[in-house]
Amino acid sequence: MPTQPAGQAPVRIGARGSKLSLAQAGMMQRRIAEALGADPLDAAQVERVAPLIVITTTGDRVQDRRLLEIGGKGLFTKEIEDALLDGRIDCAVHSMKDMPGELPQGLCIAAIPEREDPRDAFLSRGPETLEDLTQGAILGTASLRRQAQSLHRRPDLDVQLLRGNVDTRLAKLEAGEADAILLAYSGLRRLGLGHLPKSLIDPKLAPPAPGQGALAIETRVADRDLPWVQALRCHPTTVAVAAERGALVALEGSCRTPIGAHAWLEGGTLKLIVEALSPDGRLRFRREGQTEVAQLAAPEASARDLGMGLGLAIRAEAGDAIVL
Template sequence: MTFPLRIGTRRSRLALAQSGMMQRAIGRALGVPESEIADAVPLVEIVTTGDRIQDRRLLELGGKALFTKEIEEALLDGRIDIAVHSMKDVPAEQPPGLCVAATPEREDARDAFISRDHAAFDDLPTGARLGTASLRRQAQALALRPDLKIEMLRGNIDTRLRRAAEGEFDAILLAVSGMTRLGVTDAIREKLSLDAFLPAPGQGALALQTREADMHAPWVAALNHPETAMAVEAERGAMLTLEGSCRTAVGAHAVIANGVLRLTTEMLSPDGSGRWRRTGDLPAPNPDSARALGLRLGEEVRDAAGDQEVDLATLDG
């Protein structure tokens, strides 16, 4: 292995925390002394388009690939050797020449309910202001509570928590995984059920992306968690069929128990009035069969739902 092994990362506090975790894990897997890891496996900070523009929904800007595009370009250009992404930000199809080489063990995939004045989602008063920029969370919340007023909320986790604490919103929704990695779980009032708030495909998981030539690098096997990778393959298969981006409200979550993979995926209308869901089981899964299950269930949901892509003109903010 040739050092330095450069890791590309966004500059947000969460991205740096996640990349720092992977930096240490890769260094240890390669036998690098703790005191030398920062030099042998340095972090290269990259500002993405999604980070620069904070006043609009991602779907207005072109979708979640805006958080990965500049980092992927650095990988293809040879300026970095590994990219660390939140899996839910990674488009369903990889750019030519790149691959997700390893998927570490997933953190809690649930959504978190945060509120200054209310202990649980069900306690929100009629007409409460719910802050989120996620079309999926918007649709799921409105499916349960059509009376809620959805208000656009972007920015890093610290900014969102501050705005919630100052009472700008009656509640906000965030990913439990990000809050856990940042050590700010004290702000969580309720961890929402996986049934009511089916997560985004890949939520809670990280993607370690490399050039295809490096997909079998010495550190890969040590960091890849086969069950998480298989579950994510199923979820991303569904996402691919459903064109899961910021322009469609899509959820997918897979778990493996007793050798059986169970995938649930759904699509919702943006206002929550329609919800189409399918669940399927797969004994003795492998990555190919897991992805095939996701593709099949995604097709069934898509056929049932029809065209649910958002008309940008109907959205505020």
């Protein structure tokens, strides 16, 4: 039976305490343990070599306001990043879409594993699609991007703030607080709830959040190329996410800017769609582009440049129209 390499200290994994975060962290915990020589099916071995440490973030504690009102998406990562910088944990598992464009000095996204389905999921108590909702129906979401994209398609909808974890949002839908909600399909699948959506949103028509469906393994910069870190990396996902996050940085993406980006590989060609909208959905700015990455020594840099270029073009055209 595999054993932990002699002298290898446990890799302490930090994660939020939500059911989805724990499911995602558990997946990575088993992968990390296996890379360290443990049996991923032996729970005791896994916990010994890659213990999971739950950290509550400000984003988890404050559930009655939009993130932009209390400091933005970094509130899902700050306390965990503090633990990384203090040496209390050795890596963190985040949803990539929660990661700000810029990270604290000394930290990096060291690995991006294989991506789940990046699409948004439409859930309701009846209608099959957004277009099927009745006039003035209530759509629940905490995402400014989903609000803007939905209002672009259906300006008559009454979009209401709906925060909370997946179970909370599903319960609010069932209780009638909204006629429909939008959630990341990847999260539903990881929770074993992939059967719940009525339909899925085409990512080329309404691009999801940059990095949606992907996980980010964050470490200290000095640890970024350790063997167990390298074992987690997925090259195609890393390249696609680099393009999407390039657009995010160019557009100064935050919870105050509705931004969608969807990148995918077709053979050796990376294709990317970026869009930004006015918060009320009336205005939409889109750019599409592609670049050949198959033969490049540094495909991530080329992908990031593609995203930056499309993002900057949108920013030049849109100006302040896309900022809440």
